[in-house]
Every structure is written in C-alpha cells, then in structure tokens.
Amino acid sequence: MMKRFWVFLFACAPLWAWADNSVDSVRVWPSPDKTRVVFDLSDTPDYSYFTLYQQKPYRLVIDFNNTSLKAGLENLGKESLLVDKIRTSSPKNANSTRIVIELDSKSDANLFTLPANESYKDRLVVDLPGKSIERSGPAKSVSELKDRRVTVAIDAGHGGDDPGSIGPRGTYEKHVVIRIATALAKLINDDPGMQAYLIRTGDYYVGLNERPQKAWDAKADFFVSIHADAFRTPQPSGGSVWVLSKRRAESEVGRWLENREQQSELLGGVTDILRKNGHEPYLAETLLDMSMDSSIAGAYSAAKHIIDEMSAVTEMHKHAPQAASLAVLKSPDKPSLLVETGFISNPREEQLLTSNAHQQKLARALYNGIRRYFVSNPIDNTYLANQSSFTYTVKSGDSLSVLAQKYNTTVKAIKTENNLTTSSLKIGQKLTIPSR
Numbered sequence: 001m002m003k004r005f006w007v008f009l010f011a012c013a014p015l016w017a018w019a020d021n022s023v024d025s026v027r028v029w030p031s032p033d034k035t036r037v038v039f040d041l042s043d044t045p046d047y048s049y050f051t052l053y054q055q056k057p058y059r060l061v062i063d064f065n066n067t068s069l070k071a072g073l074e075n076l077g078k079e080s081l082l083v084d085k086i087r088t089s090s091p092k093n094a095n096s097t098r099i100v101i102e103l104d105s106k107s108d109a110n111l112f113t114l115p116a117n118e119s120y121k122d123r124l125v126v127d128l129p130g131k132s133i134e135r136s137g138p139a140k141s142v143s144e145l146k147d148r149r150v151t152v153a154i155d156a157g158h159g160g161d162d163p164g165s166i167g168p169r170g171t172y173e174k175h176v177v178i179r180i181a182t183a184l185a186k187l188i189n190d191d192p193g194m195q196a197y198l199i200r201t202g203d204y205y206v207g208l209n210e211r212p213q214k215a216w217d218a219k220a221d222f223f224v225s226i227h228a229d230a231f232r233t234p235q236p237s238g239g240s241v242w243v244l245s246k247r248r249a250e251s252e253v254g255r256w257l258e259n260r261e262q263q264s265e266l267l268g269g270v271t272d273i274l275r276k277n278g279h280e281p282y283l284a285e286t287l288l289d290m291s292m293d294s295s296i297a298g299a300y301s302a303a304k305h306i307i308d309e310m311s312a313v314t315e316m317h318k319h320a321p322q323a324a325s326l327a328v329l330k331s332p333d334k335p336s337l338l339v340e341t342g343f344i345s346n347p348r349e350e351q352l353l354t355s356n357a358h359q360q361k362l363a364r365a366l367y368n369g370i371r372r373y374f375v376s377n378p379i380d381n382t383y384l385a386n387q388s389s390f391t392y393t394v395k396s397g398d399s400l401s402v403l404a405q406k407y408n409t410t411v412k413a414i415k416t417e418n419n420l421t422t423s424s425l426k427i428g429q430k431l432t433i434p435s436r
C-alpha cells in the first residue's frame, strides 16, 4: 500500500473495514505422514498463529492481518484423517480473518510462506505432521529372508501443489506419472522376485530429499523416479533415462560427509561399527565412495536395459543414459535413476502419455528393464539371484536371436528349454528364458 493511503486508513480504520490482502483459495493435500494446507493469497501473508491443544477439538488458529477471506471452506479436509474441518471464527478486528483448523490429533505444525511465482500466488503453507491417509501395501522388512524379493522404490514425480510440467492440452505431469508408477508397481508385485514401494500413493507432494529417504526407510534395492519432460517449443519428443553424474555428485557427497549424523545415516550403521572399532573416519568415507561407485555403475547398467526396453514401445530422445546431479538420485547405497517417459510439451506425445494403453506399455518396459538388471546383476539371497529361468511373453518383432541377445543366452538354449522344433514364434507365446 502506498504511504498516503496508509495515513488515510489509519485515520479511518475504526469506522470501516479495509483489508489489503485476501485469502483467495485454500487447498488441502493429505499424504500418509502429514497433511499440507496451502492458503493462496493476493499478497505476502501477514499472519500469526496459536494452538488450542488442551481439549478437543484440537485447534490450530491462524490470524491473517489486514486480510479478507474470498475462499470457500466447505468440505476442506474431508479426505484427511488428521484435519476434521477448516472454518472461520471471530476475527481480532474488522480488517483481519481468523481461520481455525480442527484436528483429530495434536500436530506439531510447521508454518512457512512461499513467494508468488509463475504458477502460484503468495502462499502460506501449513504442514501438519500425522497420519493423514492410509498407505496401501507397505514394504515388508524381508532382508532377513533367504529368498527375499528385491524392493523397487517407485517415485512418481511431483504431486499435490506441484503439477510438474503441463502439456499444451492441459495434461498435468503429476497425473500421468502416478498412473505409470501404479501400473509398474502392479507388474512388480505380480513378480515373485520383486516387490514395489510407492514413494507417493496419491496426489500430494513429497520433498525432493524426502523421496530417497523414504526409499532408504523401505530398505529398497533400487530407486526409479518417473517423470515426463517438457520444453518451451513443441518439437522435442521421446524418452530419456538419467543417472547421477559422479563428478558433480562427488563434491556434493564430500560436503555431506562433513556432517557426521548424515554420514551414519547414509551408511546405515556402518559408520557406527567403524567408530566403535577405532578406525579412522577416512575409512568410512572410502566405504561410502565405493558404495557410490557401485550404485552409479548399477544405475548405468539398469538404464541401458530400460532404454533398450523403452525403445521397443516409444521414441527415445536420447539413446544413451544421461548424467545429471539431481536430488532424487543421491542415494549412495542403491542404483537410482530417473526416467523421462516422453515430452508432455509435444502435442502428439501428450496425447500418447494420457492413453492408458501407452502408460501400460511404458510400465511394462520399465518392469522388463529393471528385471533384466536384477537378473544380470543378482543380489545375494534374493529370489531373482537364485532363479535359473523366467517366463517371457513373445511380443511383435521378437525373434529367438533377438531374445537370446537380450537375455545373455543362446538360440539353442531357448529352443532346448522350450522343446521348440522351429525358430518361428507367435505373439503371446510363453517362453521360458534360461538365465545366462
């Protein structure tokens, strides 16, 4: 507000209400471990808050100063187990708005503001930790089993108030990638050697650093983040697969190591053992480096399998794995990669990406690629490592020599395994592929 208006307002404030700012909309995003409430305002929020946790209903009260309410509050929070309702209450004065968030349980709320950007207005974000939706299919702790399934953490990019890229017809990346992720999880869970852990199971946002942390907590053996690309012009198209750039990662990991707590977290207790045995800290660093080296090598190998499989179902923008320093790829303990499934900014690919058939094909390609990786890079004491063969369904374009090459075996071995007398294949035919 300009200064002369301020003087004017000051003189007249007791006589009539005047608010500079307004709450224009309120959005609620429940996730398994928190509910995020976002207030969109026309200007920078000026607010204060307090809690009423002595008795039920538990309440978080937010006063927006010099602010009117233009948003409706009906039905907000009905999808969250934590938030019962959001309502107004008598304001401190005629120029302010008081919002009450009624909670099912006490929550240690974290409030922060975000400035306006291209997509959003000024925001007040209220993070309320606490179980807010049921999580389906939690990862089981199976590391103690002999024939355990490998756990694949699947990260559908973006979510909640982050739509990701938006296609020319208005398709949101966050919606496309959760469908591909869900289809991939189903294929993986149907495989006796694998189980899926979905980093997000619905339309809510998970922080970039929280994503690998969740994969770590789930004891995942592999991490794949699913995205759709965008460019400012409509021409570029095709998929690509990204791994962590080692050179850039090294300097960043170096900085991590300065923080001892993070160091032990990354090494999953290895540091503790080293410390107890009186080893020098550089040994922990070396172990972490080795683990980083092998996980990047693994990611690179898996990326090649996935590119190979994706090429059969979609155009590729890049035929070799790409390297970048991306937050979601920074788990030093497991192969991590990011798949761009196509360009949502390309009208033709936008249409493809919204098609269920194409989403299923992409999910199948990712599944095949990840499975091939685990069969050719077996982890001890896993079902896939102990498997001598697996079943393959013949697709259009397959031949025995193509399959033999793909799965590191020979035409003769496939024919013997399946009692084949000719080399011709039928689409849909089931073949047992001997392992290596």
Ligand SMILES: [Zn+2]
Binding pocket: 157, 158, 164, 165, 173, 227, 228
């Ligand atoms: Zn994305």
